[in-house]
Amino acid sequence: MLTIQQLSQELGIGVDTLRVWERRFGFPTPERDARGHRRYAPAQIDHLRVIKKLQNLGHRPKKLFALSSAERLALLNQQADLQQHNSGHQDLQYLVNTVAAAQLEHELRTRLQKRGTEAFVLAVAVPLIEVMDRGWLSGTLSIAREHLLSDCLTAILKELLVPREAAPKIVFLTLSGERHKLGLLLSAVLFHSWGLDCHLVLEELPVAEVTTMVEFFAADAVALSFSVQTAPRQAKRDLATLRKTLPNHVHIIAGGSALRDGLHLPGISVCTDLRQIRPLCAREFPNLNQEKKAE
Amino acid sequence: MLTIQQLSQELGIGVDTLRVWERRFGFPTPERDARGHRRYAPAQIDHLRVIKKLQNLGHRPKKLFALSSAERLALLNQQADLQQHNSGHQDLQYLVNTVAAAQLEHELRTRLQKRGTEAFVLAVAVPLIEVMDRGWLSGTLSIAREHLLSDCLTAILKELLVPREAAPKIVFLTLSGERHKLGLLLSAVLFHSWGLDCHLVLEELPVAEVTTMVEFFAADAVALSFSVQTAPRQAKRDLATLRKTLPNHVHIIAGGSALRDGLHLPGISVCTDLRQIRPLCAREFPNLNQEKKAE
DNA sequence: AGCATGATTTCGTCCTAGACAAACAAGTAA
DNA sequence: TTACTTGTTTGTCTAGGACGAAATCATGCT
Numbered sequence: 001m002l003t004i005q006q007l008s009q010e011l012g013i014g015v016d017t018l019r020v021w022e023r024r025f026g027f028p029t030p031e032r033d034a035r036g037h038r039r040y041a042p043a044q045i046d047h048l049r050v051i052k053k054l055q056n057l058g059h060r061p062k063k064l065f066a067l068s069s070a071e072r073l074a075l076l077n078q079q080a081d082l083q084q085h086n087s088g089h090q091d092l093q094y095l096v097n098t099v100a101a102a103q104l105e106h107e108l109r110t111r112l113q114k115r116g117t118e119a120f121v122l123a124v125a126v127p128l129i130e131v132m133d134r135g136w137l138s139g140t141l142s143i144a145r146e147h148l149l150s151d152c153l154t155a156i157l158k159e160l161l162v163p164r165e166a167a168p169k170i171v172f173l174t175l176s177g178e179r180h181k182l183g184l185l186l187s188a189v190l191f192h193s194w195g196l197d198c199h200l201v202l203e204e205l206p207v208a209e210v211t212t213m214v215e216f217f218a219a220d221a222v223a224l225s226f227s228v229q230t231a232p233r234q235a236k237r238d239l240a241t242l243r244k245t246l247p248n249h250v251h252i253i254a255g256g257s258a259l260r261d262g263l264h265l266p267g268i269s270v271c272t273d274l275r276q277i278r279p280l281c282a283r284e285f286p287n288l289n290q291e292k293k294a295e
Numbered sequence: 296m297l298t299i300q301q302l303s304q305e306l307g308i309g310v311d312t313l314r315v316w317e318r319r320f321g322f323p324t325p326e327r328d329a330r331g332h333r334r335y336a337p338a339q340i341d342h343l344r345v346i347k348k349l350q351n352l353g354h355r356p357k358k359l360f361a362l363s364s365a366e367r368l369a370l371l372n373q374q375a376d377l378q379q380h381n382s383g384h385q386d387l388q389y390l391v392n393t394v395a396a397a398q399l400e401h402e403l404r405t406r407l408q409k410r411g412t413e414a415f416v417l418a419v420a421v422p423l424i425e426v427m428d429r430g431w432l433s434g435t436l437s438i439a440r441e442h443l444l445s446d447c448l449t450a451i452l453k454e455l456l457v458p459r460e461a462a463p464k465i466v467f468l469t470l471s472g473e474r475h476k477l478g479l480l481l482s483a484v485l486f487h488s489w490g491l492d493c494h495l496v497l498e499e500l501p502v503a504e505v506t507t508m509v510e511f512f513a514a515d516a517v518a519l520s521f522s523v524q525t526a527p528r529q530a531k532r533d534l535a536t537l538r539k540t541l542p543n544h545v546h547i548i549a550g551g552s553a554l555r556d557g558l559h560l561p562g563i564s565v566c567t568d569l570r571q572i573r574p575l576c577a578r579e580f581p582n583l584n585q586e587k588k589a590e
Numbered sequence: 591a592g593c594a595t596g597a598t599t600t601c602g603t604c605c606t607a608g609a610c611a612a613a614c615a616a617g618t619a620a
Numbered sequence: 621t622t623a624c625t626t627g628t629t630t631g632t633c634t635a636g637g638a639c640g641a642a643a644t645c646a647t648g649c650t
Contacts, residue, residue: 016603017602020601020603021601024601036609061601062599062600062601
């Protein structure tokens with residue numbers, strides 16, 4: 001039985017919004033404690049999680065609240081083509097749900113060793129994150145395990161980001177409110193593997209501080225990640241102000257599923273799929289190809 | 296000119312609280328935009344920062360709002376004995392304010408090498424954090440630099456935490472809303488240097504998830520950190536529920552300046568000074584002394 | 591059809607003003 | 621000292637209203 005505050009924090013939905021939804025759509029329907037304060041039952045939390053996810057996927061609240069909970073679930077399954085992955089990746093399922101802490105790091109390192117950086121990112125890390133995401137959605141995955149997994153993955157991948165001399169420098173960071181930093185990490189690793197000098201700042205920065213950060217690193221480019229969690233319109237707005245703020249010679253690279261719809265902003269490279277990083281590197285930093293070939 | 300939402304996030308004070316302060320104490324006094332919405336001037340933000348700090352230091356709002364802004368500043372300087380450090384640590388001031396990113400890590404590593412783990416933590420890291428804190432308070436330190444510094448320090452110290460076999464295992468973590476994780480890191484390093492097997496989880500967990508985490512690691516103890524940023528009463532409440540939730544054989548170690556007042560909870564070891572860690576280790580884990588001496 | 595332009599709906603955030611329990615301070619009795 | 625009572629302080633919740641920005645729909649034009 002959560003209070004409205006706790007629920008708000010849990011879902012990343014404002015307190016006011018939760019109350020307004022109740023007023024307008026008649027959902028959620030919390031019980032009341034002795035004081036008349038709202039108390040939310042666990043079952044409703046799951047429904048709201050689904051709604052939030054669908055909303056970030058581009059559906060509008062009115063439509064979502066008109067649907068039954070079963071219909072919403074069906075929509076989600078259909079939309080996010082989650083079932084595509086339901087069959088495979090039993091090994092990853094196992095890794096996510098049951099492997100103990102001590103073994104976890106070893107398991108991941110082994111895979112990294114065996115497959116190499118790029119394949120590890122694309123064929124292990126990405127599906128791993130998807131499995132985690134689904135676990136979070138269904139409430140199967142405890143927050144503890146989730147944090148542990150991302151911590152472990154972060155530690156392993158961060159080691160790969162050794163500085164490179166005489167290569168274009170990119171700063172990777174996320175804006176305030178963006179809690180999903182794994183996508184950013186993965187892209188940084190890939191960029192690095194293509195010969196760039198990548199610096200990762202795993203902290204949530206206000207838009208205004210991005211400039212400071214870029215100057216500080218004397219970076220040639222800045223990369224931002226916007227997960228489903230971020231509202232697309234906000235991402236767009238932030239990127240626009242950022243482009244105005246930053247000097248023109250600084251590249252801006254934006255990624256993440258919040259930008260999946262055709263977003264075409266001048267002077268900003270958008271990249272919603274990790275596989276696009278390779279061509280993007282070739283396009284933006286052409287003189288790197290030779291180095292890479294030489295290795 | 297910030298909106299109430301932005302101000303709330305910046306200060307870590309609830310939106311409702313800000314409005315109620317205005318209603319009751321006549322401060323802050325935001326201007327209003329065309330819609331009648333509050334807009335806060337930068338000068339007021341600084342005042343509120345001071346108030347928040349003093350509040351967390353144990354003063355009550357009513358008293359603080361009765362004071363003039365000059366009196367509040369005086370109180371803060373006196374209370375936190377900040378001027379004690381104003382004279383020394385010019386080298387650290389320099390490190391915090393002007394050293395470039397690339398050099399920073401090198402500088403810190405050199406100091407660590409020269410002084411050894413324990414001295415580094417007590418004589419470099421601690422004052423460094425204090426200097427940063429003061430910079431934040433006065434608005435001198437940009438968020439970008441602050442994050443960079445803590446990132447760098449974290450990276451260096453985390454490496455020291457190699458797992459130890461056959462030693463009591465402690466999980467270090469912070470509860471939701473606690474943004475200051477450096478204190479926790481430092482204490483983990485010290486515990487580790489006294490022979491314990493320390494595992495650091497640099498994520499903010501809900502109280503309910505702590506149990507999961509402890510079980511998951513099969514830990515013998517859990518260490519929590521509560522910075523000035525956390526309200527002492529909340530810390531106390533959380534610790535109490537935690538003690539009820541966790542099995543009795545799991546030690547609870549709590550630290551951080553939020554617990555500075557004599558807090559005496561049964562079954563919980565409180566430790567508000569990093570220098571107390573050594574005696575605490577000796578008390579709680581007596582069979583470790585021999586190993587340590589043997590080294 | 592394809593596209594600009596204006597009208598309408600939808601949605602999140604902010605507003606006021608009042609209520610109340612939990613935490614705290616101070617005073618009183620054992 | 622310690623323990624209980626009483627009054628004050630403080631943060632968070634409530635209700636229902638308002639409004640701008642964005643999204644969607646409708647219309648007219650090429």
